[in-house]
Amino acid sequence: MKNTVILGALTIAGLSAGAAAAGTLDDVKARGKLNCGVTTGLVGFAAPNASGEWEGFDVAVCRAVAAAVLGDATAVEFVPTTGKTRFTALASGEIDVLARNTTWTFSRDVDLKFEFTGVNYYDGQGFMVPKELGVSSAKELDGATVCIQTGTTTELNLADFFRSNNISYEPVPIETNAEAQQQYLAGACDVYTTDASGLAATRATFEAPDEHALLPEIISKEPLGPLVRHGDHEWGDVVRWTLNALISAEELGVTSANLAEMAAGTNNPEINRLLGTEGNLGEMLGLSADWGKNAIAAGGNYGEVFANNIGEATPIGLARGLNAQWTKGGLLYSPPFR
Amino acid sequence: MSDKKNNNPIAFVATSVIPESPPPAREAGVYKWVRENLFSNIPNSILTLVAIAVVYNVLSNTLPWILNGIWTTSSLTECREVLQGKTGACFSVLAERWAQLLYGFKYPEEEYWRPNLALILLFFALAPVLFFDLPRKLLGFTVIYPFLAFWLIWGGSILVPIVALLGFAVAAVVFQKLGKGSFAASFFGAIVAALVVWKVGGMLIPDNASETAMLAAVPSRDLGGFMLNMMLGVTCVSLSVPLGIALALGRQSSMPLIKWICVVFIEFVRGVPLITLLFVASVMLSYFFPPDATVDLFLRVVIMITLFSAAYIAEVIRGGLAALPKGQYEAADSLGLDYPQAMRLIILPQALKISIPGIVNVAVGLFKDTTLVSVISMFDLVGMIRGPVLASTEWNGVYWELLGFAAALFFVVCYGISQYSQWLERRLATGHR
Amino acid sequence: MSHGDLSFMSTLTDPPKEQFRLSMLVNDTRYRSLTFQAIAALVLALAIWYLGNNLIQNLRAAGLNISYDFLGDRSGYDINQRLIEYDSQSSHASAALVGILNTLLVAVLACITATIFGVIAGVLRLSNNWLVSKLMAVYVEIFRNIPVLIWIIIIFTIMTAVMPGAKAYLGENPERELLFGLFAFTNRGIYAPAPVWNDGSMIVVAVFFVSIFAMFAYRRYAKKLLFDTGKLLPMGWPSLAILILPTVLIFFLLGQPIGLDAPDPLANRFNLRGGIQIGAPLIALWFALSIYTGAFIAENVRAGIQAISKGQFEAAAALGLRPGRVMNLVVLPQALRVIIPPLISNFLNITKNSSLAIAVGYADITATLGGVTLNQTGRAIECVLLLMLFYLTASLLISMGMNFYNASVKLKER
Incomplete structure (x- = not known):
């Protein structure tokens, strides 16, 4: 009985959020804020900086979606999730979109009922070893102790790789990246394995990054992308095409520098459609006409987002590699805006 | 007389008292202490x-x-x-990130005075509960404090806590008025009255009240750092005391169904680790709320920790109830008091008084356990250290300073509380019987 | 007021013969408890229906279902520390079983060492050595007042930072030699030799067990002789001899059938191979739980000893008992009655706190079933329910043991 009273009191006190309407898009618009699930802290992808602002590659996706839907790139509520809580958070409606280094797999798509809206980073699981070990290939790692950051598909890939190569290893599962790194640096494990991008990000923070090498083997395909709940196609379309807008913008040469100029109208009809000066793509999505422009204005096109957060000029120092545009030998290929 | 002594003819009889000489060196001062004690x-x-x-x-x-x-x-x-x-x-790292460690990384910097003030006021609110000698009138402030603290920390419209307080006030008045009749009627009447006040009040509060409020609203997701530990500890303990009393009384009830419910609940909660209950809060509980409502993580965690500590507090209070001499129950009965009256006027005041040290111990344990919320991605003090601070490029690898800082903070608070509890135990030991 | 009168006396008087009125449901003690229970049952049923209904609706909306089939699926991940055969081809259920055994392992180990730490610290805290008793007070206060999660992380960090890497022991000219050629202490864990059971080793083991029995039989006989005739047989050395000599003798007679498989620094370039490896996460968790809970047990032990009235000590001393015997025969048997119940609840706490293994990567049930399995299958509700079921069962079993013990040591008064 007492419990009900307390619950009632807290509910009335406005702690619990309001009721949800039919679709996520309407919810977000009504709320005026996008709830975006991110990691609890992976530098370069999603981490709060010294002043408490979230920044990173995944964060930029959230901001672009918020800008496209609400016209305000700061109207995002970042919800930190762990590997354990992320799917429940999305399934239960606590977050609208999950942009958290989540690998697109069959079972997550089909069995867990989520919808991946594209790939914002093509990753693969790699290995990092101290150079002094003199290891040049992952196949030489027989008997090694391997630190794994848990909560991803990493454990499974690792088990499969060692099993198929018929070599043994000692797994050390670690909850957070910071602790895994401490274990690795102290020599409690010989190898650190996680997504290659994460390895690069981690190595960048070392005292002596040169003493550690990334092995050439990439043992898995890890297409990372934002995902939404299954069945809400309008909302899925919004997230998918916001991501595509960023990718197309790079392909079409729309940058945050020339955005205002381009938005005034160009000779290229696709740019015009993307930026909303021609056609009614925004209306079809249920958004304003300048949604694409807003999304790009949030953090620049895909190339700029990449360069600012994880590119070669940053401490993370990742090359574009697979994540270059298809015209430059990469895998990024946005369907046309028409 | 002295003259006579001086003239004593026997040679071996001392003629004067030998002056006191200092004890031998090994039997005195530091030396003796060291020898005897070390x-x-x-x-x-x-x-x-x-x-x-x-x-x-x-x-x-x-x-x-x-x-x-x-x-x-x-x-x-x-x-x-x-x-x-x-x-x-x-x-x-402490000099640069102290604010994040204490308040979390999202709480607005210019609003730090609010939790600080709430913390200072907490001492005034707790004082009359913890020290029996203070004037009882101060309890009035204790009653208002939760609403005041809620408003200070979360901000937003002041109407919200006022309506909540009003609900309780109306409930109390109704209880008093109907209390002349039967307990059951007044009890349920009070609940209905409170619900009505909250419902009506909730409708009266304008939707945009939070935006124009005197204190800017801070969503509970933005709470963090040591403040989050303190808030979880204080909120959950204070919420769980009434619940614990109810459970303890229910467990002693002569009604089999009620007793059975309480026993199952208490034993279930005490049988599982807090971390599984936090998993329930983080991955399961959302499925049990209505599909169209979302309850934020902070509230879900508060619910689970409250249930958790209520079960432990119920056992402490049950011990207090059992420790009362049977004569007290019989005396209450012989005065013709009914059950609620006997409990309210005779049994509970005594039982609670001897339970306070136990409750304080549960509170210390619970306060320490609030660090477990870091496992479910809440940024409390430990969560801040393991997450954003250690993951940042600048401070990657600073373990000892941060962990030492966290340990020191917890030690100061917990040691303080446990010293109080020991003081109280000594006091009660002399005061009782 | 007159209606609400609920003294025990009123139930004893003859029930008034009046007709049943609706108000009697609230005001008559005979019916009131029924009314309350009916309301409680109704509220409970409503709550269960409400929550269950929400769950069904939410699951249907998300297109999910409740199913435990995933337990039979291939788990796909490896576990470092395991007591039974397990690899990535095994099922999630066997991963959970590995986790259960690991939980029990660390809980049992920690219960033993925590008791040892606690008893030592508790007794030393009462020592008349000022420095030692103050040091123990500091130990108790520091460990009691800092969260166990922080201790686990600190101790794991210390182990990682202070102990040498496995490299120090490896290769032809290692930096460090194995202790006695058998033990290695690294930040990955402790490597110890494993026994190798050759032919005839069972005989040695059998002889050893027989000698244990023989030792107890001897002690019993000596005690009986002491009580019956007052003749004092030596206890210590003979029992030790009975325990060890026959086994050692048979061991060498059979040509040393039990060998030792020492960790080999040369077999692998990354790790020592062979022997038994006790992983660093296990050691850190074990040690952290023991030393943390030890502080609580120390307080219980101190309270237990202090609860014995001074007269007992003096009476024992007046009987001419030596200090050791005062402790063994007079104080401890009485103190144990005070110490054991909180001790058992500390054991319960250790079992529950072992779920914090998740912070150091020890593969207990929370880390396997509630960790990787939950992550991989996304079956959050099922996994958490199973997890709670396990802990509940374990706790209830321990509580049952405690009640059984309490009943057996209860003072048989009058």
């Missing part, structure tokens, strides 16, 4: 030497580290440059 026999001496070695080892390793500590750099790399291989702590 080197009284061989095993004792060995123990002492071992203890001295341990203390020396610990101090010789930590003192230079602390004394050489650096407070002013802006990253670990700079610390290392300044130290140039010498032993020394890099306390700069």
